[in-house]
Amino acid sequence: MSKLLILGTLAFDAIETPFGKTDKILGGAATYISLAASQFNVDSGIVSIVGGDFPKSYLQKLNQKKIDTSGVEIVEDKKTFFWSGKYHNDLNVRDTLATELNVLADFKPKVPEHFLNPDFLMLGNLHPTVQMEVIQQIPIRPKLVVLDTMNFWMNNTWDELMEVIAKVDVITINDEEARQMSGEYSLVKAANKIHSLGPRYVVIKKGEHGALLFENGNAFFAPALPLEEVFDPTGAGDTFAGGFIGHMASTHDISYENMKRAVIAGSNLASFCVEKFGTERMEELTSEEVQDRLLQFKLLTQFDIELS
């Protein structure tokens, strides 16, 4: 079984959407990535940090999904990272109401010894220096390193971001961020420029408009599944990334053809994530539901047309 190491936040989220609001609930990139990856046959472990206020039951939820949390540092006298946001009617638009870094401010990641040899490495959205520190602790390069980032790091830590991006195989980024990073409006041109920064594979996430995978002049597109209700988009991007790397890790196949399937697998899992608040849908998700919806993705996208 492949070892998958996941760097990312464990957090409290408070979310408001047109359909309701939550108190502080379990959130964070590592949470969503690992829950999505737990749908695959992989040996996953998290590197992260929480405060003394983080319920043990949250870690146990992850452990029940066979996610190793021994790499989660607990700082008893400090508080867990907290994010609060409000979504508009157009769920693609959100306001951040609060960001309290708390323990994240001094996070020095430490990869546990039994995860120093991961086959696959997922660097969730965090300070690029933290992402780099994890890369540097691993003596043998994993088969595939995937990095997720966001505009905040482009605006504030550009040089550090460029250093870590140069070291990864796959970058996942949303469309606006791809345009900002490249200075190009066309996503084809944007992907070409981002390739030149290091990553052989560029995945551009477009929310309800799907995701594009670019590799060396090739492009593959996975739509988002058209849903009757999108309840809460929080975590959809991380769930996509977790499904992507979970598929890659469980199949031990880093070819472009297999990466197409990984993009579909990620879109598939993200389509569940948004159906309920927070992690609720991902926690209860069964493999039968995942398989049924994969069939819907096939029906949604596959056609048979004669080429003369």
Place this chain on the structure above:
Amino acid sequence: MSKLLILGTLAFDAIETPFGKTDKILGGAATYISLAASQFNVDSGIVSIVGGDFPKSYLQKLNQKKIDTSGVEIVEDKKTFFWSGKYHNDLNVRDTLATELNVLADFKPKVPEHFLNPDFLMLGNLHPTVQMEVIQQIPIRPKLVVLDTMNFWMNNTWDELMEVIAKVDVITINDEEARQMSGEYSLVKAANKIHSLGPRYVVIKKGEHGALLFENGNAFFAPALPLEEVFDPTGAGDTFAGGFIGHMASTHDISYENMKRAVIAGSNLASFCVEKFGTERMEELTSEEVQDRLLQFKLLTQFDIELS
């Protein structure tokens, strides 16, 4: 060979995009629809109206593509419909600078006798009463009737629009218009409501984000091809519709499976339309180019994933 009757405008367009601007050039829904349909083995004819200022050479351009223009009324002492628009950097957003109805103000469509028995009927974006008059002139119902419309008719002629929509098989409409028509934000729910107005098939066009086909709980998605340059989006929606009905008419097959191929064929042709100003790219387009790009659509969307 199937007979395809196309109702729509022939127009002068003046277009400004971030990449340049044109004087008055050939435009109009019937122009783009018929040029796209001319890529298929169909016997197409146009019902439309122009003024005495409309160059004979424009009609000859269409005739050279074997498009019958005997249903185009020429009103010598009046002027042709004129539209002028300006696109922003985000080419999904445009301002209409001028709309001069001219001959369109008193348009009474008259289907030529040799097109009173079309196998396929494409009702391009026009006043719903004009669309209805064409339906009423045809004694035997065509195999498939496709209607395109826009928000202007929803705002100003709702009742007439509802009457004509009730009589068609397929409606093509953009995402914002589908939301307006249905009062639903979710496109799945919007399509369900629009089904209940009459059309068995609902095609929702999302511009650079592709197109969705809905039928009785089924959904199919065709992406827009990611392009390095989008030069001028004018006519892309009509080109999509022309490719859609051209494929349907040339294959004589009105099944849902074949309609999926028609959505791909429409998206394929629209991807060419936007590469140059106005009709330029569509006029010079070869069947080899069309076939080559269909292969790109396959590579963009097709994947092979195991379902357990």
